[in-house]
Amino acid sequence: MLSITFVVAILFIAMMTQSISVEKQLSQYQQELEELDNKMTEETERTKEIDDMKEYMETDEYAEEVARDKLGLVKDNEIVFKEQE
Numbered sequence: 001m002l003s004i005t006f007v008v009a010i011l012f013i014a015m016m017t018q019s020i021s022v023e024k025q026l027s028q029y030q031q032e033l034e035e036l037d038n039k040m041t042e043e044t045e046r047t048k049e050i051d052d053m054k055e056y057m058e059t060d061e062y063a064e065e066v067a068r069d070k071l072g073l074v075k076d077n078e079i080v081f082k083e084q085e
Contacts, residue, residue, distance in 0.1 A: 056062050067073040074080055
């Protein structure tokens, strides 16, 4: 009877140790899942920003802005004032 109790106690201790190990691993996996969810949210926002920028770049307003800023073009009825250095 004593040996059966001893074996059961050993098995119980082994199961508790295993249970603690599994709980730690589960906690780590949950933390990784939260980090991945955060990264996914950030990437979704970034994708939306890129899509918005792509839409803006297809507009006439963007083309005009680039023509003015980078190419120095002006409309026919505009007067250009330049600063003296």
